Amino acid sequence: MKELSCLASQVQASSTMAIDALAKQMKADGVDVIGFGAGEPDFNTPEHIKAAAIQAITGNVTRYTPASGTVELKKAVCARMKADCGVDYKPTQVVVSSGAKHCVYIALRALVNPGDEVILPAPFWVSYLELIKMVGAQPVVVTAQESAGFKMSAQQLRDAITPKTKALILNNPSNPTGMVYSREELEAIAQVCLEHDVYIIADEIYYSLLYDGVKFTSVASLGEEVRKHTILINGVSKAYAMTGWRIGYALADEAVAKVMGNYLSHSTGSPCAISQAASVAALNGPQDEVETMRQAFEARRDYIVERMNSIPGVSCIKPEGAFYVMMNIEQLLGKTICGETIHTCDDFSSAFLKHGLVATVPCSGFGAPNFVRWSYATSMENIQKGLDRLEQFLAGKEH
Numbered sequence: 001m002k003e004l005s006c007l008a009s010q011v012q013a014s015s016t017m018a019i020d021a022l023a024k025q026m027k028a029d030g031v032d033v034i035g036f037g038a039g040e041p042d043f044n045t046p047e048h049i050k051a052a053a054i055q056a057i058t059g060n061v062t063r064y065t066p067a068s069g070t071v072e073l074k075k076a077v078c079a080r081m082k083a084d085c086g087v088d089y090k091p092t093q094v095v096v097s098s099g100a101k102h103c104v105y106i107a108l109r110a111l112v113n114p115g116d117e118v119i120l121p122a123p124f125w126v127s128y129l130e131l132i133k134m135v136g137a138q139p140v141v142v143t144a145q146e147s148a149g150f151k152m153s154a155q156q157l158r159d160a161i162t163p164k165t166k167a168l169i170l171n172n173p174s175n176p177t178g179m180v181y182s183r184e185e186l187e188a189i190a191q192v193c194l195e196h197d198v199y200i201i202a203d204e205i206y207y208s209l210l211y212d213g214v215k216f217t218s219v220a221s222l223g224e225e226v227r228k229h230t231i232l233i234n235g236v237s238k239a240y241a242m243t244g245w246r247i248g249y250a251l252a253d254e255a256v257a258k259v260m261g262n263y264l265s266h267s268t269g270s271p272c273a274i275s276q277a278a279s280v281a282a283l284n285g286p287q288d289e290v291e292t293m294r295q296a297f298e299a300r301r302d303y304i305v306e307r308m309n310s311i312p313g314v315s316c317i318k319p320e321g322a323f324y325v326m327m328n329i330e331q332l333l334g335k336t337i338c339g340e341t342i343h344t345c346d347d348f349s350s351a352f353l354k355h356g357l358v359a360t361v362p363c364s365g366f367g368a369p370n371f372v373r374w375s376y377a378t379s380m381e382n383i384q385k386g387l388d389r390l391e392q393f394l395a396g397k398e399h
Ligand code: PMP
Pocket: 039, 098, 099, 100, 101, 102, 125, 171, 174, 175, 203, 205, 235, 236, 237, 243, 246, 247, 248
């Protein structure tokens, strides 16, 4: 038989999805495992959103919609983005797709030619690297150190740009670090992009999950020229606990949005009509549950950060957004715990799952090899138990 596509063969399966599937399978098999793997809110989708979906079904909103989404949802996206992020877009500049992940893919499809370079600050969300490879582009990874708050400086960006650079993927607030760029930091980065005519794929899906009173700045709000160079990515998964509904959106200049829409018309056809109706309710309806969930995440973050830093051998810096903590395991490398020698973060996560019954994500696939990501989108009770188990595990005790 002939070989499979070389491009496709290079793509690795998503480690976050794999760990989540493994933890769910272990639970289904009766193992008392606690999952900190997938970044997925543990809350249920709010009732009024579910009611809108039920109404869509009974009202026969069950057919194809325009390929890039309904006008109603595009209007709702524009209104929400204006209210929350201070950015002005028209419905013709919005593309709705089956999740923000898919929007990043379509944005890359619209922008890059094979061989173009795409700058990716590390630590990065695992899917970005693979998505860049999937479109035949060349990832250029720029490492942001923990000591710099995991943030890439404008100078680091400038140093990474070559004549082949087409785009930068900027995820703010960040998965996996939870770090948030200030307005000044963003201005400096955007300035470099303008100087070199580099597009910014700005994934801001965690913008509503900010802590300590930190204010969010959308990169697209920094002026007309920056907005023109930006493809804003957002979605309902995180803010409204709607991961399974599969709705994300991109906002861009009309010409870019049109190309993205054309691409969608031949690939997904259209996003799920029922989920789109539910998303209109999410974006236009009351926003108080977003705030309730945010407060719960903040309390969990405070607990996990304080407790993790009190446990010898590991540490973490305090994230200002999203729902992830990066645990630094440098001090554990070379040590043997519960009979397993820890050479890498992958070794740590496997040993911790096997002997501590806790699922975490090793950050080797995130461009941060000495770190392990904990998603605290789980109950306080689970977080407490998970940290008890970390303590036990590090003390060499099996769970
Ligand atoms: N961007 C980031 C940074 C994420 O963490 C996620 C979570 N999977 C996504 C995009 C994808 O979200 P969606 O569920 O809308 O595809």
